[in-house]
Amino acid sequence: MNRLNLLHVVLALVGLLILLNVFLSQKKENLEEVKIAYNETLVISKQLNSLNDVYSNKKRVQQSITRLLQQRSLRKAKIKQKITKSGIIFTSKSLSLSEVNSLMSKIINGTYNVYAVKIKKISKDKVSFMMELRW
Amino acid sequence: MFLKYKKKIQTILLYKDSPLLSIEDKVNIILSPEYYWVKKVSLPIKYVREVKPLLPSLFEGSIPDGQYSYSAYKDGDDFYIFAYEDKSILDVIHAKGLKTAQVQNIYFAQSEFSALEQPVSIDASQSMCLEEGIVVLLPSLWIEEGSDLNISTLTLSKHKNSLKQFGHLVDNKSLYGIIGIFLFFILAATSELYMTMQKIETQVLQREKLFQDKTLKSTMMQNRAILTELKKVHENQTSFRRAIGSVLSLKLQGNEKLSLITLKNKKLLIEFVNIKRVREIQILGILKKKGLVFTSSLKSEVLKVEVKL
Numbered sequence: 001m002n003r004l005n006l007l008h009v010v011l012a013l014v015g016l017l018i019l020l021n022v023f024l025s026q027k028k029e030n031l032e033e034v035k036i037a038y039n040e041t042l043v044i045s046k047q048l049n050s051l052n053d054v055y056s057n058k059k060r061v062q063q064s065i066t067r068l069l070q071q072r073s074l075r076k077a078k079i080k081q082k083i084t085k086s087g088i089i090f091t092s093k094s095l096s097l098s099e100v101n102s103l104m105s106k107i108i109n110g111t112y113n114v115y116a117v118k119i120k121k122i123s124k125d126k127v128s129f130m131m132e133l134r135w
Numbered sequence: 136m137f138l139k140y141k142k143k144i145q146t147i148l149l150y151k152d153s154p155l156l157s158i159e160d161k162v163n164i165i166l167s168p169e170y171y172w173v174k175k176v177s178l179p180i181k182y183v184r185e186v187k188p189l190l191p192s193l194f195e196g197s198i199p200d201g202q203y204s205y206s207a208y209k210d211g212d213d214f215y216i217f218a219y220e221d222k223s224i225l226d227v228i229h230a231k232g233l234k235t236a237q238v239q240n241i242y243f244a245q246s247e248f249s250a251l252e253q254p255v256s257i258d259a260s261q262s263m264c265l266e267e268g269i270v271v272l273l274p275s276l277w278i279e280e281g282s283d284l285n286i287s288t289l290t291l292s293k294h295k296n297s298l299k300q301f302g303h304l305v306d307n308k309s310l311y312g313i314i315g316i317f318l319f320f321i322l323a324a325t326s327e328l329y330m331t332m333q334k335i336e337t338q339v340l341q342r343e344k345l346f347q348d349k350t351l352k353s354t355m356m357q358n359r360a361i362l363t364e365l366k367k368v369h370e371n372q373t374s375f376r377r378a379i380g381s382v383l384s385l386k387l388q389g390n391e392k393l394s395l396i397t398l399k400n401k402k403l404l405i406e407f408v409n410i411k412r413v414r415e416i417q418i419l420g421i422l423k424k425k426g427l428v429f430t431s432s433l434k435s436e437v438l439k440v441e442v443k444l
Contacts, residue, residue: 005299006310013317020324027331034338037355041342044358045349051365055372104383108376113368117398 054111058135061088061112065133068110073102079129087115087134094122095129107131144239146286149227150257150272156232161239163291165247167257168272170227171219172198173245175268178214183207186214194218208246208294213268215245221298238298245270246294254281371401374444378403381425382440385418394437403442410438 053060065088069079077099082089095103100119107114116132145160147153150167176193180186190205193216203218228238244263248255254264254273262275263284275281345351352358375398382405387393391414395406410418415433422429422440429442 005297006307006314007299010310010313010317013314013321017317017321017324020321020328024324024328024331027328027335031331031335031338034335034342038338038342038345041345041351041355041358044355044362045345045351048351048358048362048365049349051362051369055365055368104379108379113372114375114398117396119396121392121394 055113056135061133061135064110064112068103068106071102071106074099077103079103087113087132089132090129092129094126097125097127100127100129103129103131107133146289146291148244148257148284148286149231150261152258152261153231158233158237161237162233163240163242164228164233164238165242165244165286165291166219166224167244167263168270170224171217171243171245172203173243173269174216176214176216177212183209183214186216190216190218204299206294206296210249217243217245217296219243219296225298240291240295241298242291242295246292247289254278255284256281257284371444375403377425378427378442378444381422381427385421388414401444403444405440405442407438407440409436411436 062083065081068074069077069081077092077095079090079092079095082091090103104119113134114131115134116130118128118130120128122128144163145158146163146165147156147158148165148167149170151169153167156162172194174193174197178186178189186207187205190207191203194203194205198218201220202222204221205216205218207214207216209215224241225235228235248263248270249265249268251263251265251270254262256262256275256278257272260275261272262278262281263270263272264278264281265271346353352361379396382393382396387407390409392408393405394408395404397404407418410433412433415431415438418438419431419440427442429440431438431440433439
């Protein structure tokens with residue numbers, strides 16, 4: 001009577017199958033969670049990369065501004081640059097209207113983080129200018 | 136050193152008219168010949184394991200139809216082969232007042248009384264004796280001389296038998312089929328489990344690689360916070376460009392001038408000079424149409440417009 005019979009084997013296999021299925025469903029849930037986490041990381045990394053490149057790339061901003069100020073329309077403008085830890089500040093006591101128009105249109109149409117601006121008319125065709133870009 | 140005390144287990148003979156039992160301990164049961172079919176056969180094979188597959192065919196046609204289990208043992212050159220119905224025997228055991236769990240071992244009278252020298256009476260009306268090597272039950276009236284059965288002095292053989300409690304529900308062949316099916320499903324579930332675990336590992340590694348390649352911060356909380364901050368910057372810059380674009384596209388009249396543009400603390404302040412009341416309404420109407428949210432004031436023909444970004 002104590003001997004193992006086939007029915008006991010069947011019952012043991014049923015138990016094993018149930019356990020395996022419970023374990024499998026837990027692992028499948030884990031897989032879904034891991035997939036969701038991966039996709040979320042992928043989306044966030046893409047967004048972070050593109051936004052970082054636009055607003056936090058110090059090297060790109062510096063190179064771009066250097067090129068911008070060397071353009072013919074701005075080459076003669078007396079614009080001072082001050083680079084700080086967090087960004088770059090341009091100042092000019094006197095800019096012509098064409099110079100300020102050229103500079104502003106390029107800054108606004110470019111991808112920069114414009115943090116502060118002050119443009120004040122000082123005479124009929126001159127303005128004082130200050131702009132801070134951040135990275 | 137430990138000595139294990141081994142309690143002697145009571146042995147009982149189970150037969151059709153045996154009395155009801157009131158035993159709580161475990162028992163060994165010897166089944167009388169009325170509960171099994173037995174044959175003594177001589178076969179050209181050596182081992183019991185070779186006989187076992189042949190047992191159903193050896194009994195075929197010689198016993199009534201039923202759900203039989205089979206067993207065999209070798210004695211000299213002969214094999215004693217048995218056919219018995221588990222359910223019938225279990226029913227008798229229960230009917231006699233015993234529980235299945237109480238049954239230690241099951242024996243057949245054939246194996247335990249094969250050395251009977253003279254008939255033994257098991258009760259007033261029945262006796263057991265050997266007929267050509269087979270233990271049989273006979274009415275005591277047919278026996279001329281015999282002795283009483285003294286089962287307590289009997290030394291049990293090694294020919295134990297097992298009973299299948301649910302054997303009458305499903306036969307062995309079906310059970311092997313069911314076991315095969317379950318093994319198949321277990322194999323399938325195991326391989327799926329293995330593949331799922333591999334996929335999890337791959338995804339985790341890919342995510343770790345993503346962190347390294349994209350130089351992300353170590354926690355997602357930090358990355359989310361940075362992204363939120365950058366999104367705010369982006370929204371702010373979009374608003375600034377839309378507002379300044381709207382202001383610069385205004386068509387000023389006569390001596391109307393734009394005298395000041397400042398951006399500080401996410402506020403854009405614009406000052407126009409030489410603005411009459413009528414023109415103020417027109418300018419503000421245009422800015423509103425362009426969807427800007429602002430506050431304004433007109434003092435001494437200076438129109439100040441403050442746009443919150």
